[in-house]
Amino acid sequence: MKKTNHFFLIIAVLLILATSIFPQASGATGISGSVSDLQGAVVPGATVTLSNSAKGFTRTAVTNGNGVYNFAGIQPDVYTLEIEKTGFKKYVQNDLRAAVDTPLEINAKLEIGAVSEVVTVNSNTIDSVVNTQDASIGNSFQPVQIQQLPTDSRQVNSLLSLQPGVTREGYTNGGRSDQTNIMLDGVDNNDQQQGTAGGLHVEQANNVGSPLPNSATNTFFSVLRATAESLDEFRVTTASPNANQGRSSGAQISLITKSGTNQFHGAGFYVHRDTNWSANDFFNNRAGVERPNIDRDVFGGAVGGPVWKNKVFFFYSYEGWREQKDASIVTTVPLASLGQGILKLQDNDGIVQTITPAQFTSIFPDAGQNPTALASLASAAARYPANDFQSGFGDNVNTAGFRFNTPVSYEQNTHILRLDWNINANQQLFARANKQHDVEIGNSAFPDTPQQENWEHNTGLAIGHNWTIGSNKINSFRYGLTRQAFTAGGDSNQDRIVFRFVFSPLNFLYSLSRVTPVQNFTDDFTWTVGKHTAQFGGNVRIVRNKRQDSAPGFSQAVINPSFYDGSGRSLLNPLVDAGYNISNTDLLKQAAVASLIGRYSDYTAEFNYDKDGSLLPPGTVVNRNFATEEYEMYAQDSWKPRQRLIINYVLR
Numbered sequence: 001m002k003k004t005n006h007f008f009l010i011i012a013v014l015l016i017l018a019t020s021i022f023p024q025a026s027g028a029t030g031i032s033g034s035v036s037d038l039q040g041a042v043v044p045g046a047t048v049t050l051s052n053s054a055k056g057f058t059r060t061a062v063t064n065g066n067g068v069y070n071f072a073g074i075q076p077d078v079y080t081l082e083i084e085k086t087g088f089k090k091y092v093q094n095d096l097r098a099a100v101d102t103p104l105e106i107n108a109k110l111e112i113g114a115v116s117e118v119v120t121v122n123s124n125t126i127d128s129v130v131n132t133q134d135a136s137i138g139n140s141f142q143p144v145q146i147q148q149l150p151t152d153s154r155q156v157n158s159l160l161s162l163q164p165g166v167t168r169e170g171y172t173n174g175g176r177s178d179q180t181n182i183m184l185d186g187v188d189n190n191d192q193q194q195g196t197a198g199g200l201h202v203e204q205a206n207n208v209g210s211p212l213p214n215s216a217t218n219t220f221f222s223v224l225r226a227t228a229e230s231l232d233e234f235r236v237t238t239a240s241p242n243a244n245q246g247r248s249s250g251a252q253i254s255l256i257t258k259s260g261t262n263q264f265h266g267a268g269f270y271v272h273r274d275t276n277w278s279a280n281d282f283f284n285n286r287a288g289v290e291r292p293n294i295d296r297d298v299f300g301g302a303v304g305g306p307v308w309k310n311k312v313f314f315f316y317s318y319e320g321w322r323e324q325k326d327a328s329i330v331t332t333v334p335l336a337s338l339g340q341g342i343l344k345l346q347d348n349d350g351i352v353q354t355i356t357p358a359q360f361t362s363i364f365p366d367a368g369q370n371p372t373a374l375a376s377l378a379s380a381a382a383r384y385p386a387n388d389f390q391s392g393f394g395d396n397v398n399t400a401g402f403r404f405n406t407p408v409s410y411e412q413n414t415h416i417l418r419l420d421w422n423i424n425a426n427q428q429l430f431a432r433a434n435k436q437h438d439v440e441i442g443n444s445a446f447p448d449t450p451q452q453e454n455w456e457h458n459t460g461l462a463i464g465h466n467w468t469i470g471s472n473k474i475n476s477f478r479y480g481l482t483r484q485a486f487t488a489g490g491d492s493n494q495d496r497i498v499f500r501f502v503f504s505p506l507n508f509l510y511s512l513s514r515v516t517p518v519q520n521f522t523d524d525f526t527w528t529v530g531k532h533t534a535q536f537g538g539n540v541r542i543v544r545n546k547r548q549d550s551a552p553g554f555s556q557a558v559i560n561p562s563f564y565d566g567s568g569r570s571l572l573n574p575l576v577d578a579g580y581n582i583s584n585t586d587l588l589k590q591a592a593v594a595s596l597i598g599r600y601s602d603y604t605a606e607f608n609y610d611k612d613g614s615l616l617p618p619g620t621v622v623n624r625n626f627a628t629e630e631y632e633m634y635a636q637d638s639w640k641p642r643q644r645l646i647i648n649y650v651l652r
Helices: 002-014 143-148 156-161 282-287 357-363 371-382 567-577 586-595
Strands: 029-037 047-052 057-062 068-074 077-084 090-098 108-110 118-122 137-141 181-184 229-241 254-256 265-271 293-306 310-334 343-346 352-357 399-422 428-445 451-456 458-471 473-488 498-501 512-529 532-549 555-560 603-604 623-644 644-651
Touching: 002 623, 029 077, 029 090, 029 282, 047 068, 057 068, 068 473, 068 532, 077 108, 090 108, 118 567, 156 229, 181 498, 282 310, 310 371, 310 428, 310 532, 343 586, 371 498, 371 586, 399 458, 498 586, 555 586, 567 586
Parallel strands: 029 108, 090 118, 181 254, 498 555
Antiparallel strands: 029 068, 047 057, 047 077, 077 090, 137 229, 229 254, 265 293, 293 310, 310 399, 343 352, 399 428, 428 451, 428 458, 451 473, 458 473, 473 512, 512 532, 532 623, 555 603, 623 644
């Protein structure tokens, strides 16, 4: 007893009060409890065996002087619990679901009798998703729920927001999405560039979106995709995470990949969405544009089984995504009259006034009309005749909307392979590899302009080793490499020149390439002494970020009415002075006048220098390398002095 008190005092000096109860490696769980007789007296020295015959897994513990046993670092799965003690009937409890990051307590009462007699208890924990054992708040989702809950074409990430207090964008209980931490098999799976777990995956500096349908939708985003067939289960901890998870203050998401068993299992699927079963868009119908294509095919399968029975298992899954669709695009274009130098003004009485080029020159004698600008406007009006006067694009007298369908496509390929090896009764090893190859053909600015083509080819590797050192010591080690890599092709390799609110010839998206490998090392050591379960661990992340960005190599010039004197009022003041009944604050009228004058009022010149200070030529791709390293350590103790009293101390 004295030794135990000393242990507790040492931990109490080092640690502060927090919310962890059953420590384990991230994604793992724990099964513990007490053994007593029917009168409530504790039963020390009972042999407790936890097993999973499908994977050849067995671990044994002996109840201590308080009748308590503890299995820490258990991988999420379905287990059988057996308890034996001379003078008592054998106790067997089947179908124990150890859910991810959700500790489980099983208290058993033994009946007096021969060990050859068996008392069997059938558990219903397989269907339970309620955590009653610690202060963490969140739900675990098991395979049957992942398969049966409705999703958009089997996108599992959409299920992560099905928790109280969580939004689709990754915000949790009012916390920002960049505070969310996503782990796959205990290894970092976060976007280290954006730092956000949800919403559009966009490079802000270049406005280039990720090619993945997974991330192009407004849902949780992870570098490595988890598919419906590959994911065994997951848990989203929304509040009070345990110390081994506490990298950030937001949601803690643990995803677990399926593994093989002693029996061969397989699955196949095919999901099709057909354009013929859809209706046209209301605005397309109004503009006389045909129904856009929305064809989509999602297909794939999985297979798993033994390589060496009870020793080595494999699991492999593939999912393909093919989507051919038309995006309905509407953009502002000049009308033919504006290209001819004719300015039309709808006055405050609703009457359209026409100002000829000669009248315009007399009203603006110091500016006049720019022939080059007129030629550009006339060319745009001829190439893209306005067909939408009701969508709110343009003023419908000088400019209007041009609506068209642009074909876009997504091709997504996801390969996942996992191998598990029971080295011996005390050591288990697993390795998981991910390979993704995705291509997106994005929108074009107009039917005859280039489309943006994006490629994403993320890869990942995880290796995990679990070692039962003794009846009361467990060590869990993880190494992971998560490599995010994508290239966005852009639609322009020239300076950005536009007529603001009137016409832009391109989207002016520039090429961008980024490779971000993240190496992650974690180790968790669990030690049970008396009524204390202590855990010590560390987490190291080595992040490298290599970017090649062409956007900083191009300048921009804009015919921008807002950059004239008085925020553009000076463009309409001469017309008001000439007797036209208009407001000098009308932005679209200001834009039409500015486009005819054709002067750049808003311009930015980009200058880039090499490391030696020499000026780089315009259009040069800018290379930047970033390095980040994170080192974390933690210790925690869960002390259970009574059956219904648990005191937790944590330092991270």
